[in-house]
Amino acid sequence: MLELRHLRTLQALHETGxxxxxxxxxxxxxxxxxxQIRVLQAHYQSPIIQRHGHAVQLTEAGRRLVQLAEKILGxxxxxxxxxxxxxxxxxxxxxxxxxCHTCFDWLMPIMDTxxxxxxxxxxxxxxxxxxxxxxxxxxxAADVVIGSEPGLQPGIVHFPLFRFxxxxxxxxxxxLGKKRVLEAQDFSRDMLITYPVPDERIxxxxxxxxxxxxxxxxxxxELTVAILQLVASRRGIAALPGWGITNYLDYDxxxxxxxxxxxxxxxLYLSVREETATLGYLQDFLATIRQVCFAKLExxxxxxxxxxxxx
Numbered sequence: 001m002l003e004l005r006h007l008r009t010l011q012a013l014h015e016t017g018x019x020x021x022x023x024x025x026x027x028x029x030x031x032x033x034x035x036q037i038r039v040l041q042a043h044y045q046s047p048i049i050q051r052h053g054h055a056v057q058l059t060e061a062g063r064r065l066v067q068l069a070e071k072i073l074g075x076x077x078x079x080x081x082x083x084x085x086x087x088x089x090x091x092x093x094x095x096x097x098x099x100c101h102t103c104f105d106w107l108m109p110i111m112d113t114x115x116x117x118x119x120x121x122x123x124x125x126x127x128x129x130x131x132x133x134x135x136x137x138x139x140x141a142a143d144v145v146i147g148s149e150p151g152l153q154p155g156i157v158h159f160p161l162f163r164f165x166x167x168x169x170x171x172x173x174x175x176l177g178k179k180r181v182l183e184a185q186d187f188s189r190d191m192l193i194t195y196p197v198p199d200e201r202i203x204x205x206x207x208x209x210x211x212x213x214x215x216x217x218x219x220x221x222e223l224t225v226a227i228l229q230l231v232a233s234r235r236g237i238a239a240l241p242g243w244g245i246t247n248y249l250d251y252d253x254x255x256x257x258x259x260x261x262x263x264x265x266x267x268l269y270l271s272v273r274e275e276t277a278t279l280g281y282l283q284d285f286l287a288t289i290r291q292v293c294f295a296k297l298e299x300x301x302x303x304x305x306x307x308x309x310x311x
Contacts, residue, residue, distance in 0.1 A: 001043050004076070007069035009036050010048070010058075014066045015294050016302075017055050024302035025294065040065075077287065081117060084280025092143075093122040094285060097133040099147020100268060101195045102224050102244035107146070110285075110292055118281045129197060137273055144282075148201075149269040157277040159286055160303035161268040162293055166203055167256040169231050169238040169245060174255070176237070181258045184212035191236030193227050196220040203266045204239040208259060228254055239264070243297035267303050 005026070012022035023033040041048050048062040058066060084090075094114075098104060111123055126142050134156060136142035149158045168182045176186055187209060199205045199218075209216055219236065221227045227238050228245065231254050239259065248254050258264075270289065276282055293300055 002040070002065075004072075006036055006040060007065070007073055009033055010062065010065050011069045011073065012294075013037075013049060013056060013062075014058055014069075017057070019051075019056055020054070021301055077284075081280070081284050084284065085118075088280045090118065090281065091120040092279065092281060093124075094144050094282065095122075095124050095126050095142045096144045096146060097126045097130055097136055097142045099130075099133055099145060099201070100241075101197075102241050103146055103268070105224070105244065106293060106297060107289075110288055113292075114281075114285055114288060117284065121281045131198070134271065137271065143272065143276055144285075145271040147269065147271075149267060149271070155274050157272055157274055159270045159272075159277075161270055161289060162297075162300040163265055163267050163303045164297070164300050165242045166239050166259060166264045166266055167242045167245070168259050169228065169240050169254050169256055171232050171234045172252055172255050174234070174237070177255050177257065179257060181261055183260065184208050184214045187216055187237070188214050192216050192218045193230050193236040193238045194218055194220055195227070196222060202239075203264060204259065208264060241266070242299045246298045269303075 008026050009022065009028070012025040013019070016022045016025060019030055019033060023030045026033070028036075037048055044061060046061040047059050048065065049056045049058055096107075098107070114121075115123055126136065130136060133142065133145040133147060134153060137145060137156060146161070149160075168176070168186075170177050176182060176189070179186070187204070192204075194202055199210075205216070208214075219230075221230060224240065224244060227240065228248055230236060231238050242256065245254065245256060249256055270286055272282060294302075
């Protein structure tokens with residue numbers, strides 16, 4: 001009765017706490033996912049989830065099944081990894097270009113895990129800012145780009161990772177902190193602190209300020225912690241991924257506000273050359289990123305593969 005698809009569904013429910021987000025994660029409709037849960041509950045004659053508005057919590061029975069899911073799905077991934085090593089070459093390289101500066105924090109532990117699983121695959125970061133990272137892919141100077149999806153390009157494959165919300169970051173007691181939601185004009189009142197990248201690579205500027213014809217002042221800092229220090233010392237305000245500032249919010253080092261009524265959202269992709277896309281170690285690297293990020297990063301949402309064809 002219990003199938004792998006059920007285990008994946010339960011794991012997604014555990015990690016997202018939402019039927020809609022779990023359904024998107026496992027590529028089902030909400031009604032199909034709910035049907036799976038009803039079938040399991042009828043089979044075990046015990047509730048598996050409890051609904052609280054739009055959120056869900058696992059019952060004791062649900063948590064037990066999630067423990068099973070984590071064990072079995074982990075074993076399946078390990079077996080698939082071993083089979084990939086047997087059937088394909090287990091040597092190669094993954095030289096990674098990071099377009100998303102804050103990705104560094106979660107990527108480093110994933111790289112350590114990957115090195116242990118694939119010791120014969122060279123794994124490294126390509127340092128510096130690159131205005132056209134896909135150009136590096138085409139010319140063999142990089143193997144992976146993690147960043148926004150640059151649109152359809154011949155010979156390049158874009159794998160969706162996740163969607164995340166960008167929040168305005170302010171010093172505690174900042175005047176704008178009285179507002180629940182910041183609008184475009186609010187960013188004209190203070191210095192905007194960003195990473196040292198062009199305006200067109202900054203979601204806040206591209207998606208919010210320019211369309212609203214708002215002017216801004218900007219200074220830059222290389223590191224996330226430096227940006228947060230500047231914000232906390234009232235040198236300006238910033239816009240950063242919600243998952244990248246959770247610890248600082250917990251300790252009241254800074255405060256955060258939503259940008260626009262529906263929020264400012266960004267999509268993250270992993271891009272590779274076509275000949276790299278099917279390699280076993282690349283697929284395992286991709287799976288590890290998704291697994292770790294959905295389990296540990298606050299507020300990330302599934303990103304459907306269909307989005308790759310919209311540009």
